[in-house]
Amino acid sequence: MYSLHITRDALCGIGLAVATAMAEARGNVALWYNSNDAAIAKAEQLVQAHGVKARAYKVEVSQPEKVQQAIAQVVEDFGRIDVFVANAGMAISKPILEQTLEEYDKQMSVNVNGVVYCAKYAGEVFKRQGKGNLIITSSMSAHIVNVPVDQPVYNGTKAFVTQFGKSLAHEWKDFARVNIVSPGFFDTKMGAGPGVINEAYRMTPLGRQGHTKEIKGLYLYLASDASSYMTGSDVLIDGGYRAFRAKFLGDGAPFTRADWDKLLGPDCIAVTDTPCHIFAEELIAAYPEAKVVLTVRDSVDA
Structure with a gap:
């Protein structure tokens, strides 16, 4: 059984798709959300549809004490944590010279600090249990400089969590696996906006954005024992964008x-x-x- 934790945006996008995939596999699910209490109803829908245990938790991942408290509560409610999906992310697509320091701090607090806090406190649980599984959602932006939009801070945050996850795979080798998923353009709020949609389609061999149903199986694989020999891996799923872009260059x-x-x-x-x-x-x-x-x-x- 899986105890899955979506750290942000459990009501939509990749987070919801992954939570649903785990419930479909008969895994118990804890959904974390930032502000929208509709996540409570979404958790109940998973219970009714799949006969699993599901509960929603309001957590601000940029505050370490809130993350620590939430993880302790989840362990109390579920008994253990088998899989933690660190899915928090946000982007402010502006050149650095046009960003305020507040905008910079906001991205760092969610994309970097939030992942570090979740990893630290979930990792403590994994070590006590003697087993665990951390999956970090990064981005193809950790690998390339996206065009035509300048988003240096976002790109940098994703490069950080990718390398952070690989480093944890070694640090936690005796008790947990750690892998990274790096999505390309998906049809979500974090996907290609109006200003870049045509470029995204042109540079992607498949000629479109991905659908969340096309990525949830990857998370399920990484969460399961089918991937038991896999740790420290960064899986790029981008419709061929990076390969095609490399050829273009x-x-x-x-x-x-x-x-x-x-x-x-x-x-x-x-x-x-x-x-x-x-x-x-x-x-x-x-x-x-x-x-x-x-x-x-x-x-x-x-």
Whole structure:
């Protein structure tokens, strides 16, 4: 049986999908939410639909004492914690020069501090039990710099929790597993907004955002003994966005001239098999109206 803990937004998005998946697998579920008391009704729906034990808890994950108290209450109510899903996250998509320090602090308090607090106090329970399982929701933004929106603070927070989770996998090797899930664009409040939706579709081979039903099975796998040999892993699930983007940047299979034209338009120059830094200035000067694309390894048809 699973005792699952969603640290934020248990009413929607990936959090709700994961809670539902655990209940469908006959796992007991504790849903954590920030402010919307409708989570209480959602927990009751899981009870009625799947015959499991489910309860909602109002927790502000940016406050360590609240996290500690909530974990103690969950242990009292459920008897143990088998799986903890640290799913808290928020983004303020602004360049750093346009962000206030309050906006910076808000993202750090939820995305970084919240995960650390949950891991610390859940980890204490795991160590006492001699067994446990932590799953951290990160993002493909831990791997790449998303375009066209600048969100350096969000990207940095996700890079932190990814490396933090990998480090915990070693620290907790004697009593718990730790894995990370890094979603790409999903059709949730945290998904691609109006300003980037077309770019997200263009850069994703599958040509769309993911649906939460397409990710909940991954969490169920990581929560189960089917993944008992898996720890310290970071699983990227992004519809191919990162791989395609890498190819777009010259880090993948060879592109033809037609491929480049289709992606960037006919006014680009692609240069291959050359030390880019030597010829960059000359190319830009020679083609002032062109978008210059430099790549070292790919082949381009003449």
